[in-house]
Amino acid sequence: MEHFDCVVIGGGMVGATSALTLAQLGLQVALVEKHPPAEFRAEQPLDLRVSAISLASQNLLKQVGAWQQVEQWRACPYKRLGVWEHDSAYTEFNAQDIEQAHLGHIVENRLIQLALWQQVNAMTNIRTFCPESLLSLEQNDNSTCAAYDGAINPNAKVTLTLTNTRLTAKLVIGADGAKSKVRSMSAIGMTGWDYQQSAMLINVETSLPQQDITWQQFFPTGPVAFLPLPGQSQLGGYASLVWYHQRDEITRLAALSNNQLQHEVLKKFPNRLGNIKVLAKAKFSLTRRHANRYQHKQVLLLGDAAHTINPMAGQGVNLGFKDVLALQHVIAEAIGNGEVWYNEKVLARYEKARRNENLLMMSTMDALYAGFSHRSPLVKAARNIALLAVNKVPFVNSTIKNKALAYACGI
């Protein structure tokens, strides 16, 4: 049975980044992943799963050496962000307002994961187990004991059974996504609910040159959004459209042919979209989940395993990357102070650093979602006045708007 300081279950964007940041501290790390990501070829069509990567996440990806590769492959920087409900309350956020060259990049999830895996494979203190799947996890009931003054027994280990092998670790990290097995096997409960909504992702060719902006218009049935994608198409450029609606309606739309869907998009999306050609589509249901705790008996959760958020503001993986950075800081500090870095007392500092911020972001998204879904004319007027104020009232414009923008960019 091989032993590691840390075993990370799930080699998605968050898990692979965490493996790298922990290896940077000199720890012996194992990374376990079910499905190897498909190799990149320049002629491949753009994937449907893309993320808006904030400036803070870009910095973290640079720190672990993956960003340079992502940029070389393909990524689309955007400088402006437009939001509105009624046309007259259109509000635009601009990178210039916070003295940045851009607000973020739209990147295919698989390319981020692949670039991270290149770095993982170059590290001598990371072993990968892929394709491998977690089957069971045994936590040590004697992980704390009187002999160690109520602190962790330094010999305590977590034992993992994978499909083909068994491993032990001082710390197991669950970065295995929204339906985390690590979370359920370590008896960490969660709260959550189903939004009764789905999102349809639609990759399109676009006729209008608008590759430097991402925009979102709110409707009581849910927002519609435009995310620019890199490259040039026959029609002009590429984009990812996101259409939020009640589950039944998204199921109906998903059953249409690309041609039929194109007509529906042109009917429902704002005119600023211009002409489009639908290339590919897929639907996703929206759920909210929050783990009741982020760590327990040498098992710790990161990213979607700890929290899944309404994707409306594109913050999901960005929050996961913030978890990764917080954990690296906490462990680095503990090692520096000569503490047992996998002690519950140490790991609780990670939870303290992240839990409230994640909760705040999740609740803000829910409040926005509920606020914009409300059909009352009074509420509608209030939210459009609020958006107008953000754009037109000088104090609100220069202070609140820019602070909100900097926060969304993670700076």
Ligand SMILES: Cc1cc2nc3c(=O)[nH]c(=O)nc-3n(C[C@H](O)[C@H](O)[C@H](O)COP(=O)(O)OP(=O)(O)OC[C@H]3O[C@@H](n4cnc5c(N)ncnc54)[C@H](O)[C@@H]3O)c2cc1C
């Ligand atoms: C429609 C939609 C749009 C979104 N847009 C954005 C956006 O613009 N910006 C943003 O920041 N976020 C966005 N998100 C959220 C973002 O996609 C997630 O937050 C992110 O993918 C979470 O990354 P993760 O690594 O935590 O989990 P995942 O991406 O789910 O990765 C988990 C990994 O664990 C592996 N795994 C699972 N179980 C096991 C097991 N038992 N053994 C071994 N391996 C296992 C899986 O194969 C996978 O590779 C969006 C989400 C949705 C649904």
